[in-house]
Amino acid sequence: MNPELRKLFRKGAPKSADLERFLEDARFPLVDGSDVTFVYRGDADAVYLRCWIAGLDTAQPFQRLHESDVWAVTIELPKGSRIEYKFEVQKGDDRQLILDPLNDVIAHDPFGANSVCQAAGYRRPRWTRENPDSRRGSIERVTVASKAFNGTREARVYLPARFRDNRRYPLLIVHDGVDYLKFAALETVLDNLIHALEIPPLVVAMIQSPDRLKEYAGDDRHARFLAEELLPTLESDYPLVGEPEARGLMGASFGGVASLHAAWRHPDTFGNLLLQSGSYAFSDIGRHRRGPVFDPVVRFMNEFRENPGQPAAKIYMSCGIYESLIYENRSLLPRLQAQGIDVRFEEARDAHNWENWRDRLRNGLSWLFPGPVWMVYE
Amino acid sequence: MSDAPPKRLLLGPQRPVRNLGDAIAAAGVPDGPLAVISAGWQEAEADTADVAELAGRSLVDLRLYQRAEQLFAADRDLYAAYRERQDRLVALQRLYRRRLKHLSAAARDMLRIEDGSEMVAAEQRHAVAQLRALDRHHLNRVEALYDEFRDAHPPETHPSIAEHRAAIEEAIGGCSAVLITGGNVVVMMNRMRLFGLKRLLEGQHVIAWSAGAMVLAERIVLFHDRTPQGRREPELLAAGACIVPGYVILPDASRRLRLKDKPRVGLYSRRFAPDTCVVLDSGCSMSLRGVDLAGVNGARRIDHDGRIERIRAA
Structure with missing residues (x-):
């Protein structure tokens, strides 16, 4: 006591x-x-x-x-x-x-x-809090016609402060993007990291699925939507670099699975993946025990583990050590490294929650999209 | 302008110590307005009120960043060619970085062996020589790309650029010296190259801090040990304006580098020799008359063993 x-x-x-x-x-x-x-x-x-x-x-x-x-x-x-x-x-x-x-x-x-x-030693990172010195980006809405989903989908698009049409920006697409905004302070984090020159000014598209447990579970329709519908729309509407190394997918939990799956289905499209606490359930033999909602995930992950290919050039993965998914995340790491993918893996003394994912954003984003702090000498 | 060689005054960052005004007075820069290059601040280029106050002089803004933006908007062919060059430079830098990672690690590994034998010393020299060879190769490749662009778009005669360049030249002619601020060194260098500033600066008194000082050197070296991802290998970016030959300028190095890691720091000196690697922290300065060192205030140099020593004027 x-x-x-x-x-x-x-x-x-x-x-x-x-x-x-x-x-x-x-x-x-x-x-x-x-x-x-x-x-x-x-x-x-x-x-x-x-x-x-x-x-x-x-x-x-x-x-x-x-x-x-x-x-x-x-x-x-x-x-x-x-x-x-x-x-x-x-x-x-x-x-x-x-x-x-x-x-x-x-x-x-x-x-x-x-x-x-x-616990002792934990401090909420300063860059997750609003900084009055950081110039604020803006968020607008984009509607995308989707044949994959037979309807329309909406995305929110973050534009960095001082956005200019005559510049070209890297692109990050974020699964559960509205949740990242609400629960992981994503807009504040982007403003602060861009202000600190730790990441370059980015265009960030935030998507939110109406049925994430299905669409994010290794669903080909979702992969097609990202690569063949959302991406071309964004590249026609915004001044983007338009090269795989300047594009990224991000997601947590099932959003991590969706990111990995889309990049795997469409290689040479997304050069960077930021995957947090991915729900990479798999089975070596027999049935998995995570319940029926994981059936399509396990099908995809078993196939992926058999033929990983080269979904992206750089992957940042994080996972809390207090979540059961730590085992699946750890076991995915050597599979990715064996493919020659540049992988950075971070374990956190945290669990499956939004603030864990928030606290890892700086390391993930600044590694995948290094900012000009390197080039600035004030 | 008299026949005396022009003064060159190099300063560290203007925060926290703001020594611009004192340094200008001490160096005896002739009275008169200063032509200012603050392209490294990009969209904030025009925010120079603070600088005028610090310098105690009126400023004539050369607007290199803004001029380039106007040019690119008006001349899409020029912009496309510029973008293409930048894409190629970025790709080249990426390839260089991949090779550099291995050669730097190998050289540092060798330099950490301290047995004093000639056998080890020979391996150490060879490891550093390989790194220097890569730097030379990269610099040649980068400069070839710049030359190709310059040949196609010579700033003196290109119809879009020449008009701006003439205006810049005229503005400089009406000032007693050119002042170059800190900021993004890549942007600064590119805008200066676009308008052919190197030749325009040759006979001028020049005062520069941080990134501004870096672009005046023979070679521009990017460095930072404290990025969110930790240490980065120092990278050669390109040739500078070579107004201040013989020095590699490392602004704010005490904050940006882990100076206690002597093998790592000593490699700077060995790698970029015979140039002197200058630690130019806030509050420090060095002045030259032409290319000769005339005065030093707090600026220090890195030696081959990673020691940081005072620089002494001759």
Whole structure:
């Protein structure tokens, strides 16, 4: 248990005023080296920590402290870690998943929000926060007619500050792009990295599928849409370099699969891939155990592992070590390297979430699209 | 202009230490307005109010960046040829970089052996010689591309360019010196080459900082050990204007380089010899009369063993 909390409870339940003061002053969860103590105060029959870390039990039980209404659980969390969690509070037959009432650090995702535990050594990167000095890009909408999907699709297109028609820009296409904007501060990150000259001014097309679990799961229609419909539209509407080495695909989770699949189906089209926590499920023999939604992914990945070809010249991959997909990501790495692809792989003490993907953007983008910081001597 | 050789004043970055005004006064640059080249700032080229205040002189903006933009918009053939050249230069630089990675690693590997034997010393010399040979080869290839473009679009006579060049020449003629700011060294160099600035600068007093100082040297070397991806191998970009021969200018090197890594830093000196690799940090300066070193204030040099030493004027 955390030493401060132990001290508070050393003579049994503390006086109410002492407890109130402690709860007011301390920052929760309590971090002491690699020990992290989560605290809940309230009327309950049981409390569990739900933190979705591969390798740990999904529900860690809290202990009630000295017959009080204070509950605590301590887990070991290596330095630099960042995890998202909720509390499960049980009272009678009622079980509720709630945010940590004592912690106001919250991460949002398409399913809602989670509390965030920042272990010792973790700091949110400065370049993910708005910087008033960074000139802001702009975002406009483009509609693309799609035969592949028998309809139209919309993309949001980020144009860097000081965008000029007589320049030529590299292009990045981002899967789940609207989610990247909402949950991974993509626009701010682009503004800041371009301002810091760490990446060149880029045109970034953000797409959002209405059925991502199907279309991103190794679907040929999606690959065709990217290479034969979206890309030509963008290249006709914007001044782009128009060479594979100046084009990239990016995505997380199923978006990583979709990026890899599209580049594999259309080699020599996208020279750069930024793949985060890709859901590269495969089976060596027999059936996989990830559920039917992964069936097409496994079909694609098994085929890909058999014949990887040369989907791109440069690939940046990242994955959290607290997600089960770390094994699939690690096992993909030598397959790609064996093809002579220039691959950079980064593991993070984080899990399958948007802020993990946000925090890796600088390394990925600046490696695939190095900026002119190298050429600028102020 | 008198017969005395023109003054050349090279400064480090103007942040955090802003020594432009003091350095101009100390070097005895004649009174009068300064013709300013700030093309390295690209779209912000005209934001020179700060510079005028620092210099304590009025400025005449040569607008090289803006002029080139106007040219490219008006002469699409010229723009297409320029783009094609740039594409070829980028491709060439990429190939050079691939070879450089291996030769640099090999040379550093050799230089880290410290047994003092002649056998090792011979291998070290050969490893550095291979690197120098690659640099020479690359420089020749790059300059051939520039020459080809220049022959097809000579700045003195090309119908679109010559008019701008004449205006630039006239503007410089009305000023006491030319001032070149920092910024993007590639953009700066390309715009200066487009308008044939090298010849126009030859007889002029020139004051330059950071990227501006780099383009005056014989060779332009790009360097940075602290990019988001870590260290990059120093790369030869192209020939400079050669107004200041005998030096490779490394602005802000104490911040950009890991100077404690002596084998790595010492390789700069061995690789670019006989030129002197100059650490030109903020607040530092060196001045020349013609090509002769006349004064040094804080500028330092890298020796073959990676030590950083003071430069002494003769």
